[in-house]
Amino acid sequence: MGVSGCGKSTVGQVLAARLGLDFRDGDELHPPANIAKMVHGEPLTDFDRKPWLRAVGAELRPGTVMACSALRRRYRDLLREVAPGDVLFIYLHGTREILIERMRHRNGHFMPIALFDSQVATLEEPGRDERHLRVGIAPPTAEIVEAIVSLVGK
Secondary structure, three states: OOOOOOHHHHHHHHHHHHOOEEEHHHHHHHHHHHHHHHOOOOOHHHHHHHHHHHHHHHHHHOEEEOOOOOOOOHEEEEEEEEHOOOOOOOEEOHHHHHHHHHHHOOOOOOHHHHHHHHHHHHHOOOOOOOOEEEOOOOOOOHHHHHHHHHHOOO
């Protein structure tokens, strides 16, 4: 979980491969109307996100690593409600500079840099009572994955 550009898809794919788990990208579950809004620089509303989050939660099965922004606590609550099993959120965080730089170098992604600030404004970091790990994104992907693996205890 985390804002656009934090590496959810990249880290998630490598983590899933490292642990022998399935990987799903929540972006693939967005309805076309959501993608169209984002492409045109319009931030999604809670109304837009709710069916998408339900779809993500339904696909989030034990043995699956899912990339999903899950920016607000109520979004994570909905995912926990819908997902069959216990959910561990891995919060990928980094500085504004790193995140913007990564977004500048992405090719073919529908999320424009213009929406970055709306994502940051929406973000509610996980609370102490939420099952999560907080992992910085400055190191290379392989180091981030190994840090996650060591924190999870696998």
